[in-house]
Amino acid sequence: MISGDLQSAVERSRAHAPFLAMLLDRESQLLDDLEAALADPLATAGSLDADLPESRRLRLARRRLALLVALGDLSGRFDLTQVTQLLSDFADDALDRAIRAAIRERTPDAEPIGFAAIALGKQGSRELNYSSDIDPILVFDPATLPCKPREVPEEAAVRIGRRVIELLQSRDADGYVMRVDLRLRPSPEVTPIALPVEAAISYYESQALPWERAAFIRARACAGDRTLGDYFLSAIRPFVWRRAVDxxxxxxxxxxxxxxxxxxxxxxxxxxxxxxxxxxxxxxxxxxxxxxxxxxxxxxxxxxxxxxxxxxxxxxxxxxxxxxxxxxxxxxxxxxxxxxxxxxxxxxxxxxxxxxxxxxxxxxxxxxxxxxxxxxxxxxxxxxxxxxxxxxxxxxxxxEPRLPSNPEALEPRLAEAGFESPSGALRIVEGWRGGGYPALRSPQAREALEALLPGLIAAFAQAPDSTHAITRFDAMLSRLPSAINFFRLLEAQPGLRQLMSAILCHAPTLAEQLGRRAELLDGLIDASALEPVAEIPVLIGEMAACERGVDYQWQLEHVRRLVNEKRFALGAQIVAGASDPIEVSHGYARIAEAAIDVLAAATIAEFERAHGRVPESELVILALGRMGGQALTHASDLDLIYLFTGAYDAESDGAKPLGAVVYYNRLAQRVTAALSVATAAGPLYEVDTRLRPSGAQGPLSVSLDGFARYQREDAWTWEHMALTRARPVFGSPTARSAVQAIVDEVLHGARPERDILADAAKMRDEMAAHKPPKGPLDAKLLPGGLVDLEFAVHVLQLRHRTAFTPRLGRAIDLLVEQGLFSPAMPAAYRLLSRLLVTLRLVAPDAQPPGETTQALIARAVGLESWDAVVASLEATRQEVAECWAAIRVGD
Structure with missing residues (x-):
């Protein structure tokens, strides 16, 4: 007779659980004395014919236990603790019996030692659920594991493990014992299903991931050689239970x-x-x-x-x-x-x-x-x-909330954030999380990156091109040998993190450099990156520091590294809104002048070792254009003229003597190469020498006498216009003074009589025809842009022989003071210059950028909105165009 609570459990099982109904039919004998069966379910389930194969005994025992546990649970006879412990104890016993059977099938006379199962998860805590699988880790001791003759322990262990899984998982008419999941072992995609115990210990001591610590809270040796299992768990205890929470x-x-x-x-x-x-x-x-x-x-x-x-x-x-x-x-x-x-x-x-x-x-x-x-x-x-x-x-x-770790949850979040290609962004983030890059292989590095991802992803998604932004960051990570300290620094300093995100999002020029040369991060991490650039003598001192004496190649690398870091930092100042773009342009020029000084000196020293020196002679470098005017952009090339003092027919005194002309032309080639040829530290500058006497057809380097004669007798108007911004940037004080004296004499009238206005107007028209603006924001080449302003200034300077200073802004001020120029031109120069310097970084194609970058540009030029930028540019261009037009007609 079955009591009321049990009768209700049986009826509900038949009515609402097909699986239990099937068991009630197959194991109906258990109902004959259900009270006794429930008193010791494990014993009842295991009371089977001893002659049955072990695999069938296990399946039948599981079937019986499943019915008894269900009825005890549904009737209220068993509480949750009893239910889970019965299921867990059965799992332990079944796993142990499967291990022993697998070993004895292969080596009948051997003791079943040297192979252990470590229970994780709910089996480890004796909390298995009704239809749970088990998640063991299988370890073995190569020294004690029973093996067949000439069989290596590693192969034996895998075969034993496979047989254990087969005994437990295989289904037949009697059902199955339990599902086995071995994916909680280290690196399951590449490791065998059974691990040598010492190798497993080494993994958990050095490489294990955070989730594995949590898994081992509930770990215990549950089957097989429990002595071996306990040894393993004792060895890795410090991995799980750390005294210091760092x-x-x-x-x-x-x-x-x-x-x-x-x-x-x-x-x-x-x-x-x-x-x-x-x-x-x-x-x-x-x-x-x-x-x-x-x-x-x-x-x-x-x-x-x-x-x-x-x-x-x-x-x-x-x-x-x-x-x-x-x-x-x-x-x-x-x-x-x-x-x-x-x-x-x-x-x-x-x-x-x-x-x-x-x-x-x-x-x-x-x-x-x-x-x-x-x-x-x-x-x-x-x-x-x-x-x-x-x-x-x-x-x-x-x-801060973190990004979802599940790809199915992450992709919608990326789309919601604003990524044009959320699937592409997802692939990149999943690649980072997979630890494929050297900088991301340690769990600590990946965790540090996770802390940064929400803020970085939000910034990338707002970029004008979110795909490019995240791709640039990906390129940067791929080149970093180590990143954990950088990640943690960024986490601790949100301002620095925001700056890097802004660079990647808004400044493609800087972002591409960062992606190619991750060492630029060193300069960005330093807080001095946002400070004004030092004066030229200080910069020269930094660049000339050479711990390895006369190693010329090391010196080239050293200068390149410093120059690229400092130029990158100046660009970052604009992105961060930390500096006026005009001041940044002066900083670019100071860096370039220091690099010219150091690299020219180093190149000369290297050249002299083979060819000696030309007596009473030296190299002088004259800068023109934006370099001469001390107002470079990030993308500016260097307009240089190489000159030399002394007699052109002199000869050097080295082991391989050269005539002065050949000597200085080869030396000039070497200096150009030092300034422009890319090395491991990256390129420096494009060098343009076409402003030298006779242009590209003339010798690369000319004597001072030849230069003076050419400028006084043969130079064209456009060359004299270029001379208005000429400035010696290398050479002894005496040599520089000599060059400057020639420039001053020519500008003040020691030059051929030309129709300056007609020549300039013709040249500007030809330039407009052959070099049109890149886009609607080309502050340099658009009508009424900087080129028109420069032409107007230089025409006035040459015609009135006044206001000669290489700095264009200062020349404009002088012309205004003398009543020769519109009072609106100083403001026009400042707006156009700020736009040019800023756009070279954030919109080098001169096309309108995205809204967030528009706000950055407005801030950089000192205006309240993008609409104000567009309106001011249009008004300024109109003013400059009118001013230039008035000069062209002779007003």
């Missing part, structure tokens, strides 16, 4: 917390279809709430190292580590969730955790649980889900 550990713990929330994007909302395990406020959040606090405090307090979830919550509350009411609420919710989870799995023996979506199926589960309908089930669960969600939310604190 920066990296806290980050690891937070990462575990985040991964749970976003691993499954679906089934998060409570109601039909809700995932009891992975949903927000569900089982996994309770488990990880406990485990995170255990990881933080368990290193110093062994009493907190209890494996079972509810025991851990109680221990943490008793120790004052978590709120007692929260602990009680989480424990009650855990019991309720796990009980309903078991009902779900009893229906068809499926490893499911999700409430059915359909009304009929959900009603069926509710009735199996003894409730009236699905509504009663939902309302019974609702307060627990809401309370768990609130408690778990407290783990995040004030921490």
């Amino acid at each position: 920066y990296g550990t806290i980050r690891e713990i937070r990462d575990i917390s985040r991964r749970i929330r976003d691993h499954y994007a679906q089934s998060q909302a409570f109601g039909p279809g809700y995932d009891l395990k992975r949903g927000r406020g569900g089982i996994r959040e309770i488990e990880f709430f406990a485990q995170i606090h255990q990881l933080i405090h368990g290193g110093r307090d062994p009493a907190l190292r209890v494996p079972a979830t509810r025991d851990a919550l109680a221990a943490l509350a008793a120790d004052g580590r978590i709120d007692a009411e929260d602990a009680a609420a989480l424990s009650a919710a855990y019991g309720e969730f796990r009980t309903v989870e078991h009902r779900l799995q009893m229906v068809d023996d499926l490893q499911t955790h999700t409430l059915p979506v359909g009304q009929e199926a959900l009603d069926n589960v509710a009735k199996l649980a003894g409730l009236a309908d699905s509504g009663a089930l939902i309302e019974r669960l609702r307060p627990h889900v809401e309370r768990v969600g609130r408690v778990y939310d407290s783990l995040a604190g004030d921490e």
